[in-house]
Amino acid sequence: MKRKFFRLKKHICLLLALTMLFLDPGLSVPVCAETTSEKIQKAEELKRITEEQKQFIEDQKDDLVEQKSELQYYLSKLNGDLQEISDNIELIEAQIGMKRDEILSVQKELNKAREEESAQYELMKMRVRHIYENSSEGLLTRILNSKNYTDFVNRAEYVMRMEEYDRKILKEISALRESIESAERKLEEEMEELSVLMQQTEEEQNKVTLLVSATNGSIAATSGAISAAELEQAAYDAELRSQEENLAALKRQLAEEQAMSAKAAKMSWRDVSEIGFKPGDRDLLAALIYCEAGSEPYTGQVAVGAVVINRMRSAAFPNTMVGVIYQKSQFSPVASGRLATRLSLGANESCYRAADEAMRGSTPVGNCLYFRTVIPQINGQIIGGHVFY
Numbered sequence: 001m002k003r004k005f006f007r008l009k010k011h012i013c014l015l016l017a018l019t020m021l022f023l024d025p026g027l028s029v030p031v032c033a034e035t036t037s038e039k040i041q042k043a044e045e046l047k048r049i050t051e052e053q054k055q056f057i058e059d060q061k062d063d064l065v066e067q068k069s070e071l072q073y074y075l076s077k078l079n080g081d082l083q084e085i086s087d088n089i090e091l092i093e094a095q096i097g098m099k100r101d102e103i104l105s106v107q108k109e110l111n112k113a114r115e116e117e118s119a120q121y122e123l124m125k126m127r128v129r130h131i132y133e134n135s136s137e138g139l140l141t142r143i144l145n146s147k148n149y150t151d152f153v154n155r156a157e158y159v160m161r162m163e164e165y166d167r168k169i170l171k172e173i174s175a176l177r178e179s180i181e182s183a184e185r186k187l188e189e190e191m192e193e194l195s196v197l198m199q200q201t202e203e204e205q206n207k208v209t210l211l212v213s214a215t216n217g218s219i220a221a222t223s224g225a226i227s228a229a230e231l232e233q234a235a236y237d238a239e240l241r242s243q244e245e246n247l248a249a250l251k252r253q254l255a256e257e258q259a260m261s262a263k264a265a266k267m268s269w270r271d272v273s274e275i276g277f278k279p280g281d282r283d284l285l286a287a288l289i290y291c292e293a294g295s296e297p298y299t300g301q302v303a304v305g306a307v308v309i310n311r312m313r314s315a316a317f318p319n320t321m322v323g324v325i326y327q328k329s330q331f332s333p334v335a336s337g338r339l340a341t342r343l344s345l346g347a348n349e350s351c352y353r354a355a356d357e358a359m360r361g362s363t364p365v366g367n368c369l370y371f372r373t374v375i376p377q378i379n380g381q382i383i384g385g386h387v388f389y
Contacts (some may be wrong), residue, residue: 014195021269036352040247040250040251043246043247043250043330044247045241046243047240047243047244050236050239050240050243051240053236054233054236054237056105056231056242057229057233059227060229061084061226061230061233062231064222064225064226065226067222068219068222068223068226070108071215071218071219071222072219074215075212075215075216075219078208078211078212078215079212081208082205082208082209082212082290084236084355085201085204085205085208086205088201089198089201089202089205089332092194092197092201093198095194096191096194096195096198099187099190099191099194100191102187103184103187103188103191106180106183106184106187106333109180110177110181110184113173113176113177113180114177116173117170117174117177119192120166120169120170121170123126123166124169124170125167154220163165169330175213176215192255268315269313269315269367270312270313270315270319271313271361272309272313272360272361273361275309275312277321278320278321278322279357280377281321281322281359282352282355282359283343283346283347284321284322284325284343284350285305285308285321285325285355285358286347286352286354286355287339287342287343287346287347287348287351287355288304288305288307288308288325288331288333288339289301289304289347289351289355290342290347290348290351291331291333291339291342292304292331292333292371293351293354293384293386294347294348294351296383296384296385296386297383297384298353298354299364299383299384300383300384300385300386301350301351302352302354302357302358302362302363302364303358303364303365303368303371303383303386303388304354304371305354305355305357305359305385306358306363306364306365306368307365307368307370307371307388308321308324308325308358308371309358309359309361309363310367310368310369311324311369312324314369325339357383364383365381365383365388366381368381368388368389370388370389371386371387371388371389372387373385373386373387374384374386374387375387
């Protein structure tokens with residue numbers, strides 16, 4: 001947590017530094033063009049800040065990957081627990097099935113014992129009824145009519161033995177019934193315990209299933225965050241490539257400017273009066289001003305014309321209007337064909353006035369030799385939508 005807070009704090013500081021870099025009022029509209037060396041220095045600083053921002057995102061991504069790995073490990077453990085619970089449920093279901101079969105078997109035995117008990121009881125009642133009620137002589141008469149004492153004892157003992165036998169059989173059957181009933185109660189209690197265990201196990205299964213679902217959701221969310229971080233990382237990579245290309249272009253520009261400056265330092269600048277304008281130069285310059293600054297304020301139109309005249313004055317550039325304007329890779333309207341179209345149609349009155357003023361030597365941008373649309377990397381003299389340097 002501390003590590004993440006430190007990175008976030010560092011990231012905010014970097015953003016503030018970047019904001020200050022581009023919002024410093026002292027850098028917004030300087031009077032003189034910023035040197036290419038200063039542009040390179042700022043471009044390198046911007047690149048360093050972007051690299052640190054990219055590193056911050058990479059650290060965030062690493063944390064998310066680690067978090068996803070931990071969640072996947074936890075999910076694997078939950079799935080293992082869920083499998084174990086499922087196995088337990090299958091075992092309990094098998095035990096419940098066995099108990100149910102045992103209960104059915106015991107119930108059959110119990111029903112059989114009850115039937116035997118009832119049948120034995122009915123048999124005993126029938127025997128007693130036969131002895132005491134259906135005899136033509138009566139039990140007492142038969143005993144009293146014994147021939148002798150021995151016969152008397154034998155007859156009495158027979159009756160007692162028959163009664164004892166019936167009682168013994170009935171008692172045994174009753175004991176068997178009670179034993180079976182006890183076994184049935186025990187099995188039913190065990191069945192109840194298994195049912196409770198099954199309910200508890202199913203509840204645990206539901207809990208783990210919910211945890212699995214929640215963990216899957218967390219993994220999906222983390223995967224989404226990782227994808228977002230990768231997209232942001234790719235954006236920083238693209239930004240870094242752009243900055244590196246811009247930095248390389250600035251370094252090439254610096255080398256070209258240094259070479260041009262060295263060349264220009266050895267050469268003299270002509271006065272406007274020394275330039276011999278040719279027929280058609282006014283139309284050509286007005287058409288270029290229209291293409292490059294037709295929607296700019298009048299001062300901006302004069303400034304574009306002044307850049308062309310400054311190049312004609314410098315020994316480092318061609319000394320003719322046609323040579324300067326049609327120099328390779330210098331003015332985009334030439335390559336696009338817009339300049340040729342405008343030449344055939346003609347420029348407006350404002351662009352002609354600006355061309356005339358520039359050709360007379362008026363220059364609101366001093367000896368500037370270049371202009372382009374405004375970008376943060378070039379802090380030259382800004383007029384309208386152009387920066388002159």
